[in-house]
Amino acid sequence: MKEYKVVSWKMGLSNNDQRLENTLNEYAKQGWQLKQFAENSARLVFERDKNR
Template identity: 55%
Template sequence: MKEYKVVKPKLGLHNRYQKMEDLLNQYAREGWVVKHIAESWIHIVLERDKNR
């Protein structure tokens, strides 16, 4: 079974790419996989196995 998380990143204007990379790496360490990133990075949909 899968579980999902929707994240609305608050990246600001400075170092946006680095902040996004850090955020995605943080979630990856928790077992999340990116399923979708909305245009302009408004929200990100993440997925992982619920019974991990």
Template identity: 65%
Template sequence: MKEYKVVTWKMGMTKNDIRLEDTLNQYAREGWVVTHISEHSTRIVFERDKNR
């Protein structure tokens, strides 16, 4: 079974790329995999196995 997490990304004035990379790496360490990044929105969808 899968579980999902939707994260709303808050754009800032500076260091967006660095903050986004740090956020993606943090979730990856927890076992989350990005399944979708909305191009015209600020939402990122992650997926992982529920019984990991």
């Protein structure tokens, strides 16, 4: 079974790439994989196995 997490992404005035990279790395350490980046709605959708 899979579980999902939706994270709203807010663009700032600077360091957007670094902040995004840090966010992706934080969730990856917790076992999450990025499944979708909805650019128009600024949302990141992560997935991982629920029974890990």
